[in-house]
């Protein structure tokens with residue numbers, strides 16, 4: 001018997017599925033992220049064009065993101081080509097979209113993943129994920145410390161928004177009318193993750209996206 005997971009529609013097209021990843025899947029993702037963090041392009045804090053530096057540490061898979069475009073080569077890090085996007089991660093993305101939207105997602109073909117690591121002080125300001133040319137949904141997977149995730153509207157960085165706690169194993173999918181909604185991470189709650197994931201501290205977030213590039 002399949003026991004349905006509780007899920008909540010935060011906005012049209014934006015769905016939170018708590019506890020979606022099993023502990024084994026979380027462990028596997030942590031291992032994969034640890035390997036990607038070491039190269040070919042190492043995890044680093046992204047420099048912003050205005051001179052600032054992001055507080056999260058990021059490594060990309062499939063396509064490299066730097067503000068505000070995708071490239072195959074990490075020109076702003078070491079010039080190398082990022083790791084290939086693995087088939088198992090695309091499969092996971094399809095399962096995620098199918099689960100969140102309650103229907104098949106066989107045509108969902110993510111080709112980039114942004115892996116973000118948050119220490120206790122890291123934050124992410126309100127922004128839109130708008131450097132992709134495809135309107136396909138973004139799949140977000142969280143592991144480790146719980147965070148406060150703020151999911152807003154498509155017009156402004158401010159209200160109205162909904163505050164959601166994203167815990168280890170949670171899935172969040174945003175697409176359709178919410179694809180370009182502003183969102184951010186105002187706070188991480190240190191010490192709330194289970195070290196059994198392989199992550200002793202901090203928070204890992206992996207977003208799968210379709211760049212629409214080739």
Ligand SMILES: O=C(O)CCC(=O)C(=O)O
Nearest residue numbers: 114116129149185205207
């Ligand atoms: O860490 C999160 O939950 C969100 C990450 C995010 O918005 C992004 O990488 O664009």
Ligand SMILES: [Fe+2]
Nearest residue numbers: 127128129183
């Ligand atoms: Fe984002």
